[in-house]
Amino acid sequence: MNNPTSSTPWCQRVKFIRVASLISVMSFAGLTGCSEDTVSTVPTYTVQSQTFAITIYAEGEIEAADSQKIVAPGRRPMMLAWLAEENTLVQEGDVIARFDAERILRDKNEEDFAVRKLQQDIINSQAAQTQEKQDIQSDQAFVAEEFGFVDRFAIDDLRIYSKLDIIDTLQNRDFLEAKDEFLAWKETSVLEQHDSAMSVLDIKQQGHQRKLKQYLSALKSLEVTAPYAGLLVYIKDRRGEKPAVGNTVFPGSPIAEIPNLTNLQARLYVLADDAIELASDLPVSLQLDAFPGQTFDGSIASVAAFPREIKRGNPIKYYELTATIKQQDSQILKPGRKLTASIAVAKPQERIAIPLQSVIYEQEQSYVLLQNGSGFIKHPVTTGRKNLYFIEITDGLKLNDAIALSALMAGENT
Numbered sequence: 001m002n003n004p005t006s007s008t009p010w011c012q013r014v015k016f017i018r019v020a021s022l023i024s025v026m027s028f029a030g031l032t033g034c035s036e037d038t039v040s041t042v043p044t045y046t047v048q049s050q051t052f053a054i055t056i057y058a059e060g061e062i063e064a065a066d067s068q069k070i071v072a073p074g075r076r077p078m079m080l081a082w083l084a085e086e087n088t089l090v091q092e093g094d095v096i097a098r099f100d101a102e103r104i105l106r107d108k109n110e111e112d113f114a115v116r117k118l119q120q121d122i123i124n125s126q127a128a129q130t131q132e133k134q135d136i137q138s139d140q141a142f143v144a145e146e147f148g149f150v151d152r153f154a155i156d157d158l159r160i161y162s163k164l165d166i167i168d169t170l171q172n173r174d175f176l177e178a179k180d181e182f183l184a185w186k187e188t189s190v191l192e193q194h195d196s197a198m199s200v201l202d203i204k205q206q207g208h209q210r211k212l213k214q215y216l217s218a219l220k221s222l223e224v225t226a227p228y229a230g231l232l233v234y235i236k237d238r239r240g241e242k243p244a245v246g247n248t249v250f251p252g253s254p255i256a257e258i259p260n261l262t263n264l265q266a267r268l269y270v271l272a273d274d275a276i277e278l279a280s281d282l283p284v285s286l287q288l289d290a291f292p293g294q295t296f297d298g299s300i301a302s303v304a305a306f307p308r309e310i311k312r313g314n315p316i317k318y319y320e321l322t323a324t325i326k327q328q329d330s331q332i333l334k335p336g337r338k339l340t341a342s343i344a345v346a347k348p349q350e351r352i353a354i355p356l357q358s359v360i361y362e363q364e365q366s367y368v369l370l371q372n373g374s375g376f377i378k379h380p381v382t383t384g385r386k387n388l389y390f391i392e393i394t395d396g397l398k399l400n401d402a403i404a405l406s407a408l409m410a411g412e413n414t
Contacts, residue, residue: 043405044371045358047397052353054276054346054387058321060268062288062337064259065324068228069235070096072249073221075214079103079248086234086242087336090226096256097224097243104222108215111208118205125201129194136187143180230258233335240310264325264333266298268341269318272307274388277345279303284323289338296333298323300343346385352397353390359383360407368397369404376404 072078081100090096226232234242235254243255266286270278280303286296301324307317323341325333359381360367370379381396397403 042376042409044402045354045405047352047354047393047399047401047403049350049352049399050390051348052346052351052385052387052390052392053344053348054385056270056274056276056278056343056345056388058268058270058341058343060266060321060339060341061335062264062333062339063267063335064233064257064261065263065265067233067257067259068230069254070224070227070256070258071252071254073224074218074251076218077248077250078218078222080243080245083234083243083245084232086232087334088232090229090232090258092226092228094226095223096226096232099222099224099249101219101222104215104218108212108219111212111215114208115205115212118201118208122198122201122205125194125197129190132190133187136183136190140180140183140187143183224255226258228258231261231335233257233259239312241312259335261330261335262328264328264335265301266323266325266339266341268321268323268343269310270321270343272317272319275307275319276387277385278319278321278343282343282345284341284343286323286325286339286341288332289340291332294332296325296327296329298325346387351384352393352399354393354397354403355405356386356389356391357406357408358403359391367407369407370397371402371404379403 078099080097082098084090084094084096234256236242237253243249249255266284268284278300280300282300284298284300286298288294288296301322304320307319309315310318310320354368358368360369360378366381366383367378368381369376379396382394384392384394386392
């Protein structure tokens with residue numbers, strides 16, 4: 001949607017109304033700003049009964065009240081490489097978007113390399129375990145031969161060997177027994193360490209294999225097709241931007257829709273500062289920019305609870321509204337067409353109303369500066385409803401009273 005603050009016929013109309021209002025009140029000031037003796041430099045406004053209404057202006061566009069959303073597939077962000085032209089009729093199965101495969105292929109190759117590397121690590125770990133087991137078995141075989149040699153040649157007869165020789169033989173046997181126990185423990189320890197290392201490698205391999213399957217699945221779903229025939233319309237994100245080639249789209253986020261063209265509505269945006277008494281069921285008049293001479297009637301369906309920014313980098317906030325359209329003209333009303341709207345908050349009635357800038361507020365009380373001779377006095381008033389330029393006075397002023405047009409200016413000059 002175009003920025004509602006840009007130079008549009010709607011904004012020019014609002015500016016014209018504001019200028020006309022200022023000229024009107026200044027003409028009153030010209031009639032009442034002088035006395036017979038003293039010329040006042042403060043513009044004044046003569047209180048009169050006038051037609052008072054509350055009309056809020058908005059900008060927006062046509063959209064479908066209900067539609068079939070088309071979301072981005074996959075389980076990871078992907079970049080758009082191609083998009084079908086918006087507002088074209090598509091048939092069921094037609095490709096409407098295609099994602100870039102370069103990044104996915106690069107990530108897929110990286111995961112494939114990681115899986116192959118882990119497979120080689122597993123092979124190397126198994127080979128290292130086999131070598132360590134063979135070394136232990138060799139040591140155990142050597143110890144077994146040493147046991148046989150000790151048993152075969154051990155002599156404990158003091159008539160043949162001295163006590164020292166016999167003790168040395170016994171010590172050799174104790175050493176061999178201790179070494180045999182150590183080799184048995186080492187064999188068990190090697191098996192446990194290998195099992196732990198294999199478990200870690202298996203977990204890593206499973207993780208990379210899952211990612212690899214995701215990338216392979218993403219490569220198979222690089223194209224998005226229309227679920228059924230209809231008009232293709234792209235969906236704006238929360239920043240008011242539609243999908244474009246080169247943008248990254250997150251999985252599950254809507255990128256397009258096929259609207260129901262028999263039930264269209266208007267999405268409107270009202271400046272937060274201009275949003276006065278907005279509510280559901282208020283009548284609204286819609287005018288398409290492409291057909292300025294034709295007006296459509298409707299009513300407000302919903303009003304956002306809080307204002308928000310609708311364009312990146314623009315801090316101005318707007319209330320978002322939706323409005324129903326009574327005349328569903330499929331030849332003129334097309335999704336995406338821009339429009340301006342006027343919302344009738346209060347019907348025109350004869351009321352005493354003064355410019356907004358004429359009222360000052362102090363301690364929850366409203367005042368005006370009432371002309372008294374060549375000067376002004378602070379006079380309390382009771383206010384009612386207000387529109388963008390005037391505020392209703394229910395008590396405290398009577399017709400033909402002269403008040404300061406700008407209470408701030410009058411305060412500086414008195």
